[in-house]
Amino acid sequence: MKDSIGLYIHIPFCKAKCYYCDFNSFSDKNESIKPYFDALKKEIANYSAIAGEYEISSVFIGGGTPSSVDAQYIYDIMKLCQNSYDLQKDAEISLETNPGTLSYDKLRTYRECGINRLSIGLQAWQNRLLREIGRIHYVEEFIQNYELARKAGFTNINTDLIFALPGQTIDEWSHTVRNVSRLQPEHISCYSLKIEEGTVLWEKYKNGEIKQTEDELDREMYYFAKNELKEHGYHLYEISNFSKQGYECKHNLIYWKAKEYLGCGAGAHSYFNGIRYNNIYGLDDYIDNMYNGSIIENEIAIDQNDRMAEFVILGMRLTKGISSIEFKKMFGIDIREKFGQKFEELINKGLVKYEGDRFKLTDLGLDLANMVFVEFI
Numbered sequence: 001m002k003d004s005i006g007l008y009i010h011i012p013f014c015k016a017k018c019y020y021c022d023f024n025s026f027s028d029k030n031e032s033i034k035p036y037f038d039a040l041k042k043e044i045a046n047y048s049a050i051a052g053e054y055e056i057s058s059v060f061i062g063g064g065t066p067s068s069v070d071a072q073y074i075y076d077i078m079k080l081c082q083n084s085y086d087l088q089k090d091a092e093i094s095l096e097t098n099p100g101t102l103s104y105d106k107l108r109t110y111r112e113c114g115i116n117r118l119s120i121g122l123q124a125w126q127n128r129l130l131r132e133i134g135r136i137h138y139v140e141e142f143i144q145n146y147e148l149a150r151k152a153g154f155t156n157i158n159t160d161l162i163f164a165l166p167g168q169t170i171d172e173w174s175h176t177v178r179n180v181s182r183l184q185p186e187h188i189s190c191y192s193l194k195i196e197e198g199t200v201l202w203e204k205y206k207n208g209e210i211k212q213t214e215d216e217l218d219r220e221m222y223y224f225a226k227n228e229l230k231e232h233g234y235h236l237y238e239i240s241n242f243s244k245q246g247y248e249c250k251h252n253l254i255y256w257k258a259k260e261y262l263g264c265g266a267g268a269h270s271y272f273n274g275i276r277y278n279n280i281y282g283l284d285d286y287i288d289n290m291y292n293g294s295i296i297e298n299e300i301a302i303d304q305n306d307r308m309a310e311f312v313i314l315g316m317r318l319t320k321g322i323s324s325i326e327f328k329k330m331f332g333i334d335i336r337e338k339f340g341q342k343f344e345e346l347i348n349k350g351l352v353k354y355e356g357d358r359f360k361l362t363d364l365g366l367d368l369a370n371m372v373f374v375e376f377i
């Protein structure tokens with residue numbers, strides 16, 4: 001039986017740049033769409049020999065806003081993947097989308113080329129907040145697009161939300177969570193806003209126009225989501241991710257379980273054959289180098305020590321934590337021999353607990369996860 005890997009495909013185009021966004025995405029490069037897809041197809045085809053030795057268990061087409069480009073581009077990419085790689089029959093194939101860029105025809109095209117999971121970026125239910133973070137859509141478009149997606153046959157939908165937005169009240173956040181959970185998407189991601197350098201919000205923050213949300217309110221919002229979503233049938237399976245049973249994101253689980261995957265496109269990261277590497281970020285550089293030179297910008301070999309640390313740091317993001325039995329199977333040594341003292345300290349601080357054969361974060365640990373992870377770096 002072949003081993004399985006995941007495949008990530010990056011589409012870096014957006015209609016406009018959101019004020020909080022530091023992702024590798026561009027809103028002023030429409031003339032590069034066609035050459036970018038040509039280069040991307042070349043990269044996907046280049047991998048076909050090695051990728052063919054594996055089964056692809058998930059494909060994640062992310063961005064950027066993949067739904068902002070003509071659906072035919074996505075269709076062609078998917079057909080190329082199906083012809084070049086060994087996609088598992090039940091492979092999870094996700095597409096990231098944003099309200100205001102979807103139509104029924106587009107959604108049908110996505111279904112026809114095998115996409116079976118849709119992620120829709122809503123972020124907040126209030127048009128006032130959507131404007132303040134530079135989103136291109138109104139909540140009404142989200143509702144309409146969500147309904148169109150159901151009509152087009154999507155039975156696995158994620159909705160992305162952000163809390164701790166500047167000036168956002170707990171009532172606004174409660175309203176967002178309640179309204180989204182009433183729609184019953186299969187998966188909901190709730191991320192706490194981090195104001196990143198180089199973004200519009202960062203400038204506003206530096207100029208004193210907006211404030212960072214207080215930690216206390218941030219946590220109140222997180223706990224609200226945790227409790228409310230539980231009541232609506234969702235379980236928290238990763239620090240920021242909730243799902244209905246059986247709808248956990250297979251692709252992201254590959255990252256959290258420190259398993260291997262290939263990434264195609266500008267700035268895409270890969271972890272393959274024990275090496276982590278990433279492609280060139282710049283759009284034009286990626287396209288140029290596809291034909292003359294190398295598209296790989298950085299690579300780093302992951303040794304046994306790194307792998308053990310990654311297994312812990314990434315795996316502890318999952319609420320079910322990491323299994324000491326699995327650790328022993330993978331690395332041939334007892335996890336306590338390697339990290340026993342660290343775990344003991346974290347357990348004494350109330351950040352980690354040990355249940356069954358698993359180390360996992362406590363509620364306090366979920367709040368202070370970075371304090372835990374840093375111990376293993």
Ligand code: SF4
Binds near residue numbers: 017
């Ligand atoms: S839609 Fe997503 S990738 Fe595009 S600018 Fe907004 S946050 Fe960034």
